[in-house]
Amino acid sequence: MHAFSSISAICEKKKSWAIQQESQLKEFVQNSFTGRLYLMKQNFEQEISEVKKEIREAKCKHNVKLFCLKESKVALKCLIEDLRDVCELQEEVDGSDEGTTYAIGDTSTDQQKTRKEFVETLIQAKQDVDKVEMAKDELCDELKQMKQKLDTSEKMRMELHDELERVKQDLDNSRKECALLQAKGLPIKQCIERKQPTGSVEVTVSQYHRFSIGLLFTFHDGIQTRYHPFPGQPYKGSTIAGRLKNDSEGQTVCRMLKTAFRKGRMFTVGHDGNVWLSGISMFDSDFLAIVPISHYAEYIQGVKAELKAKGITEDTIDQTETVEGIFIVDGP
Template sequence: MASKQIQCEMCCNENAVGYCETCGYLGESCIDIHKTGKVFQTHNVSLNEENSVNPIVAKRDITEERCMQHPTERTIFLCKIHDSMLCGRCFHSEHPSCLKEVIDLLHEDVSIDCNKVNSMKSLFNELKAEILFMKDEAEHSKESYKNNADKCVEECMELGNKIKQQVDELTGNIKNGIREKYEENVNTYSYITKTCDEKTKWCDNEESKIDDFVDNKMAGRLYLVSRHLEKEISDARSHLKEIKHKRTFKGINFKENKVVLKCVFEDLEEVCEQYEEVTGSDDGHANDVVALITEINKTRRELTVLLKNARSELDESEKTRQSLRNELKQVQQDLDDSEKTRKSLCDELTQVKQDLDRSEKERAVVQAMFPQTKEYFNWTQPTGTVEVKTSTETWHFGEEPIILFVFTFPDGIQTAHHPSPGSSYKGDTFRGYLSTGTEGELLCRMLKAAFRRGLMFNLGKEGKVVLDGISLYEGSVYDL
């Protein structure tokens, strides 16, 4: 069905072929009037395209355009300095100083130059060729870099598999070590359990034997068992103690070294990296970026080495501090031991003083009992050694323990106080004994004191103790 024709709204005699925003739909005659009439110069007229409802803007030369500041004037001048179109009023008011650089487009020989048009078109054709080449190159680069991206992803996956394989091997070794420790603990448990069961069974069997001997009144067998029971019990305890020290359970702990792990993760970032490969750039910016990244990585590695050295020095300092602490502890222990030794020596010195005082009192008692011996105390006894000890054996008819004397004299020369001074004598060992008791112990001390003073005494003659002819004791003294 044919569309309804629109009539011109000015003359109403023609079909509308254009449209004015002020007057409405226009025919051809009314459009021509709009082009030539000064009253219509400010009207905006558009023509309808064939078979199109939407209007299009009428095409005009630049000299037919109206000035934005003066709508009644046309822009017929071009200012080269300011590169702007001017009307006459703008030219006289705002650009009088640009007179030599202003062109009147209506009066100048401004015409269409075919060569220039062709030159401009050739420039556009060259530009379109460059655009087409760039598009084709971009298409080719797209495919190439797609393959490159796929390759990089594949290499990244391979690297991930390598790292994962290495980590799996490391963790596998750790897991194997943990299983080995666990198996050792299981074996230790089995051995301890087996030994404990054997010892328990042995104890039950021995107890059963003892009960059987008691029930059957087998005193002889019970006696034989009792002779070796303590030793067997001691051996069993020693065996258990040995097992306790040798068969120990080993604890299993898993601890991550967070510092090293952090360094590993940081180093993994340097194992591979993604970087942009810039093509077609000749300003050196990409090279500067790569150099900067390399310098940053170098600085980071240097800082890592410094940090590692600092940690090593810190560990050495800690070891030195611990060593000094141990030495200080040892010195403190030595001081404590020295103090204990000093106290012990003081106690021994006090005991020696007490012994000397007691010996002095005993000497005074002896002198008081035998005052006639004082003037005879001269060194007549040869030098030697004496050993006094208490024996659990009895002698002859006595039932009490005895005090045993052992005097040892080496070969020597008699002194001036001896009845035969200067004569040599043969060394020998002499033994004697006293019965225990107050008198026997007192006489023992007297003989030891006389021996230390080098005084001559005889033992065992007529059952007496005689010191240079003076009888010190009338009791029983016997030679061995």
């Protein structure tokens, strides 16, 4: 019934199309629409071919077909058992005096067992399929969780990568700043170790003195900073003088002393509130006037050793710097 109903529905649809085409054809003929008739003829041949094709396909798709199956004793027994519910078995005489037999056999325990096994097999197969589906769902859930963890790990990796880039950039900036400070002669260590108060030095050269290079360091009264023994307390200013010979060695030592003074490594404020030399010897003109030449040579070597201990050597000074001059150095 379903097959013939489908075929009938398609035929009715095509029948309506044919009636519409016939009505349109009559209208064109009555009104002498030659051009439209020509166009209609051109399209009609293609359309009618499509109609015939659809009708043929409908018959093929909705036709009742005969299927032949290979012989199976199990399937035959199951079929006989089902037929007993709706059919009546006919006796067939085979010419024997021993009685009659059923042509299709009789129901036995083997047949019932076969059907039972068949049903159990189907139930087991369905259970196996359900287990497979359940395992598949579990694997899908686990795969989703792994994907979420992977996405989270990737996100964390990107965040760590960005953080590493920022740290690297900060490190590069710090290195540049450190190099800039070193280039300007203001390392952090020197700033911390600088304890010398604000003062000035004046270097003069006299041709009328045995030790013609004179150094005069001058400090005015001031307030001690946090690098001095008593921050916030006043300190007394002072004037300290020294002299050197005007030869190559004397000029070198003079430049070394000026470098040490410029870097704040010569003087400091003592516990008594006075400005004192810090680890460097300085002899005034009165003393140098009476000492032997050999003692002066020892003095020069001692001053060089003291300056070397503070990081001031002949290699760290400007050998072309003018000996004479005045400059002021600010304290910490």
